[in-house]
Amino acid sequence: MVDLRAQIEATRPEIDAAIAAVLDRGAFVRGPFVADFEAELAAYVAGLGSDAEVFALGVGNGTDALQIALMALDVGPGDEVICPSFTFVATAEAAALLGATPVFVDIDPETFNLDPEALRRALSTRTKAVVPVHLFGQCADTTAIRAVCDPVGVPVVEDMAQAVGATWKGRPAGTLGALGCLSFYPSKNLGAFGDGGAIVTTDATLAERVRQIANHGAARKYHHTAVGVNSRLDAIQASILSVHLRHLPAWTEARRAAAAMYDDAFSGIEGVVRPVRAPQAHHVFHQYTVRVPAELRDGLAADLRARGVPTMIYYPEPIHRMPPYASGTDLPETDRACREVLSLPMHPHLTAGQVAFVADAVRQSLAPVAA
Ligand SMILES: Cc1ncc(COP(=O)(O)O)c(C=O)c1O
Structure with missing residues (x-):
């Protein structure tokens, strides 16, 4: 897959030189390597088309990023946080950890992203934040989401764990709401060699709150003005991320090129629905995820594995049906996506030959069915 x-x-x-520099300097927690990476990440996101200054703060992982972002917005017991159910559990877990209630809404079946109309219906006086996920590397429709949220003063937190480098209407992910949350899990588009995460924002006040919350709520050393957490990006990971960030633009283009090759290869294959690009979105293809008929999906995955093609199902079970989150909500498009999706190998080093091999395997696997 990667x-x-x-x-x-x-x-x-x-990478060897970057790690050696950290060892030579002996600054393992906070310090110059983390500060440098934060500045580089902020500049990278800003350079994608932000008209405001961008702040970036390293944290321990993407789940912490979400939790800290919600803490910075004072989310707590009694509050509701609206999010999709078709996502990784961390999106909802962050709200639940703070004693808030995740309220799940359905997705747009074309993009797999949060449906703004469903969001409008779910909004209540208890809604404290909305967390759209830029799933698989494509931004959710933040124009429509903001049109619902802004008039009632509900902040938007972007879960951009899968979407560093993505844009919506020429504006970068991470600047489309109040705060953007990144994960540097190794398989992400910008991955560390361990855990890592970051929060980006164009709001200087929120940036300072996040910095304090992530460091035990410390306004200055040994003076704590809020209840915080210990969630830090470590210097070795930051130094590795600085290297990877230099390659990210080329890697993103390579992912997009591989996606275009998949698109071409699947254009004539009946039964395979290719990923739909929203015209306003610059998709960074964390995943290349097709839909196939539900009754064929698991057999196809098994057959592809036998042919040497790994696949993954992101996600086989929606969060709103998992025991800690079961809410009785009916989300038909979410359920359907869980039955139909199949993610194919996707990474920047895929060759044209590998893409053709995967597409051929899919064609052959489906051929007896089509015939
Ligand atoms: C959509 C989404 N949100 C949140 C996370 C959590 O990130 P992490 O694994 O770094 O905690 C991930 C990735 O794992 C993710 O894919």
Whole structure:
């Protein structure tokens, strides 16, 4: 699904030098390597088309990023946080950890992203925040989401764990709401060699709140003005991320090129629905996820595995049906997506030959059915 080995080989001398620099300096927690990476990440996001200054703060992982972002917005017991159910559990978990209630809404079946009309219906006087997910690398319709949220003063937190580098109407993910939450899990588009995460925002006050919350609520050393957490990006990971960030633009283009090749290869295959691009979105293809008929999906996945093609199902079970989150809500498009989706190998080092191999395998697997 991902080829970290190819990535490591391509960058090994730079990575070795970056890690050596941290060891030489002996600054492992906070310090210059983290500050440098935060500045580079902020500049990268800003450079994608922000008209405001961008602040970036490293944290321990993407789940912490979501929790800290919600803490910065004072989310707590009694509050509701609206989010999709078709996502990784962390999106809802962050709200639940704070004693708030995740309220799940359905998705747009074309993009798999939060449906703004469903959001409008779910809004209540208890809604404290809305967390759209830019799933698979494509931004949710933040124009329509903001049109629902802004008039009632509900802040939007972008779960952009899968969407660093993505834009919506020429504006970068992370600047489309109050705060954007990134994950640097190794398989992400910008991955560390361990856990890591970040929060980006164009709001200087929120940036300072986030910085304090992530560091035990400390306004200055040993003076704590809020209840915080200990969630830090460590310096070795930051130094690795600085290297990877330099390659990210090229890696993103390589993902988009691989997606275009998949698109071409699948254009004539009946039964395979290719990912739909919203015209306003610049998709960074964290995943290339097709839909296939539900009754064929698991058999196809097994057959592809036998042909040497790994696949994954993101996500097989919606969060609103999991025991800790079961809400009795009916989300038909979410349920249907869980039955139909199949994610194919996607990473920046995919070759044209590998894409053709995968497409051929899919064609052959489905051929007896089509015939
Ligand atoms: C959509 C989404 N949100 C949140 C997370 C949580 O990130 P992490 O694993 O870094 O905690 C992930 C990735 O794992 C994710 O894909």
